[in-house]
Amino acid sequence: MSTVVVQALTKRFGTMAALEPTDLSIESGEFVVIVGPSGCGKSTLLRAIAGLDAPSDGRVLIGGRDVTALAPAERDVAMVFQSYALYPHLTVAENIAFPLRMAKRDRRDIAAKVAEIAALLELDTVLDRRPRALSGGQRQRVSIGRAMARDPAVLLLDEPLSNLDTSLRVRMRHELARLHQRLGTTMIYVTHDQIEAMTLANRIVVMAQGRVEQVGAPLDLYRAPATVRVAETIGSPAMNLLPVRIARAGAAGAAVMLPDGATCGVAAHVPAEAVGGAATLGLRPEHLRPDPQGPFGGEVELFERLGPLSFVHLGAGGGRIVAQLPADWHVALGETIRFAIDATKAQLFAADGAAYPRITP
Ligand SMILES: Nc1ncnc2c1ncn2[C@@H]1O[C@H](COP(=O)(O)OP(=O)(O)O)[C@@H](O)[C@H]1O
Numbered sequence: 001m002s003t004v005v006v007q008a009l010t011k012r013f014g015t016m017a018a019l020e021p022t023d024l025s026i027e028s029g030e031f032v033v034i035v036g037p038s039g040c041g042k043s044t045l046l047r048a049i050a051g052l053d054a055p056s057d058g059r060v061l062i063g064g065r066d067v068t069a070l071a072p073a074e075r076d077v078a079m080v081f082q083s084y085a086l087y088p089h090l091t092v093a094e095n096i097a098f099p100l101r102m103a104k105r106d107r108r109d110i111a112a113k114v115a116e117i118a119a120l121l122e123l124d125t126v127l128d129r130r131p132r133a134l135s136g137g138q139r140q141r142v143s144i145g146r147a148m149a150r151d152p153a154v155l156l157l158d159e160p161l162s163n164l165d166t167s168l169r170v171r172m173r174h175e176l177a178r179l180h181q182r183l184g185t186t187m188i189y190v191t192h193d194q195i196e197a198m199t200l201a202n203r204i205v206v207m208a209q210g211r212v213e214q215v216g217a218p219l220d221l222y223r224a225p226a227t228v229r230v231a232e233t234i235g236s237p238a239m240n241l242l243p244v245r246i247a248r249a250g251a252a253g254a255a256v257m258l259p260d261g262a263t264c265g266v267a268a269h270v271p272a273e274a275v276g277g278a279a280t281l282g283l284r285p286e287h288l289r290p291d292p293q294g295p296f297g298g299e300v301e302l303f304e305r306l307g308p309l310s311f312v313h314l315g316a317g318g319g320r321i322v323a324q325l326p327a328d329w330h331v332a333l334g335e336t337i338r339f340a341i342d343a344t345k346a347q348l349f350a351a352d353g354a355a356y357p358r359i360t361p
Pocket residue numbers: 013018036037038039040041042043044045
């Protein structure tokens with residue numbers, strides 16, 4: 001395991017900045033997940049750490065050593081790709097052994113390592129097969145095994161589960177979490193799936209448009225997204241984001257006006273000069289509670305019972321609100337329901353998308 005530090009790392013393709021100057025510091029043994037929409041620069045960042053692409057600017061340090069000018073093989077990192085990238089003409093055992101053979105390791109060492117990895121990843125029974133004869137999950141396990149063969153200090157994974165069907169993806173997710181617990185290797189994992197990010201990460205890096213929006217523990221990002229983009233990325237169903245105007249602001253908190261004229265208190269520090277301006281109110285579905293006097297309301301457009309809980313989708317003034325309800329709650333399509341929220345639960349974003357600081361109770 002090793003620390004990974006990225007300093008002012010930048011990547012341009014022609015005039016397009018795929019990665020704006022980025023700083024990131026990853027602890028030894030951490031499981032960091034980089035999440036964000038397609039095209040936001042996740043792979044660009046990972047490939048620059050791996051050394052597969054040279055950055056336009058900035059530095060990469062692994063275990064305190066500046067590796068910016070080093071080839072991938074000299075960095076003590078290994079990468080797992082969405083496409084598996086296995087050698088089709090080699091068996092599972094030969095695929096896993098490949099990096100060790102390239103490193104001219106001793107035959108017996110190689111055999112022992114392959115056996116160890118095969119046991120760990122439950123590939124013992126398929127060692128003589130070729131990739132073609134494996135399931136998608138087995139193929140991805142072989143590609144992880146090959147990446148592990150040289151005991152890299154850092155394991156980089158670029159959407160490793162995206163080609164698998166849902167149930168297999170969930171199982172492989174659990175396996176990866178277990179693998180990290182057992183190996184303790186520093187892992188940097190790229191995904192566009194926020195559930196993978198929430199469940200796997202020690203810390204999540206949310207990216208958008210070539211920039212890091214926020215870095216933090218999953219629940220911290222969930223509770224207090226620093227920007228509208230983070231709010232859009234983390235949480236399923238997503239945080240409700242309503243266009244509002246700042247009606248009042250003071251030391252005790254602010255009040256916002258909804259499109260239909262209702263007002264709602266928010267425990268946020270809002271500067272006086274923002275009063276009258278536009279803002280975005282962020283509400284988690286589980287924080288809305290039914291209240292006939294509440295400021296939020298609309299007609300029921302959709303009602304989803306998931307078993308332990310239900311979600312109701314309201315059409316509200318051209319927008320939409322999703323609220324979580326107890327499993328046994330009854331609503332009828334077309335019915336109007338109103339909701340209230342605690343002022344301390346809402347997140348208020350300024351016109352530029354950055355959250356106003358919360359007033360903590
Ligand atoms: N080799 C390349 N040449 C030109 N543009 C590229 C290249 N690789 C990536 N890009 C562009 O850089 C941006 C970020 O890409 P990428 O890092 O692959 O995004 P992500 O992995 O988040 O989906 C995208 O707009 C993509 O089109």
